[in-house]
Amino acid sequence: MSDHAQHSQPEGTAPRGSLAPHLAERLLFRGIYGLVLASAMVAALDVPGEEADPGQDALWVLLTALVSGAAHGYAHVIAQRAAGEASAAPGRLRAVLAEWPLPAAVLPTVLLLLGAVAEWWTEDTAVEVALLFNTVGLFGAGVLAARTAGLGRLSSFRAGAVDMLIGLLVIAADALIE
Template sequence: MDEGAGPAPAGSGTPGGILRSRPERWLFKGIYGLVLASALVAALDVPGGEADPGQDALWVLLTAVTSGAAHGYAHVIAQRASGDGTARASRVRAVLVEWPLVVAVLPTVAMLLAAAAGWWAEETAADTALLCNTVALFVLGFSAARTAGLGRLSSCRAGALDMLIGLVIIAADALIE
């Protein structure tokens, strides 16, 4: 397939590789990973509870890997149910292309590990992760809109709507605490 011809249709058999997945897939999985990391860090940061940021980092990472694998495997099951007789390699690839979801949680994991190393308090790490993930949601929404050809103002609105997800998680965290 010619590089300038656009992305290959799903299931076309064209080798795209894990690293050459379509940008919209990266955005979808990146946003999903950021929301997942934010929700987990908000839920794991229990005020008054004994802080264990190392264990929290492990839970965030393990949940992301498990979610990615489950999402990829759900695609495999859907292909199988539709009677699509694709090769086993494409089934493995369906699971492996979920890597952006895992990558999206790594900054949160790093912040929690920094807290485990004593560089800052777990509460500070959790709050910083929530803030960084919210900003990243804006950036992903903005860049997706710009890639789609929208103007700056429309792209800012799209980014703000994505960022709203992070703000809802922050608000819910504040209300629950």
């Protein structure tokens, strides 16, 4: 019996999982975007042969996530306006603030870079651990998204593995570029 057939749900019922489907979708979308953004930023900022500045790199990762989140939220506002859905100013602000999972997802990377500022480890170590952490985070987010959608364990692990490939591609690109 297929994995999907085992978990069919009556119409009108929410899929299994710990979060309401719509909320889970928003949180996971923004969180996954933040993990990929953090990985790409930390890999790009770690330039071989240049003097390491983990404090500046941490600031750039955080600032980029904040600006990306605000831009994404505001893009929703513009799209709603273009579709003729008038939105009051509080609704616009809520759309921008709803992007909080994106900057929140970069915080582990920022903290790892700040650990290099405190000289607990080198920036190279911080970058490697951040890339690994974010890749594992992508796997976990993929599994959580699939489970929230009502998929079984095997399908959920396959979904997580596919999401994890994004992180592995960033790691491979970083290794090839260096």
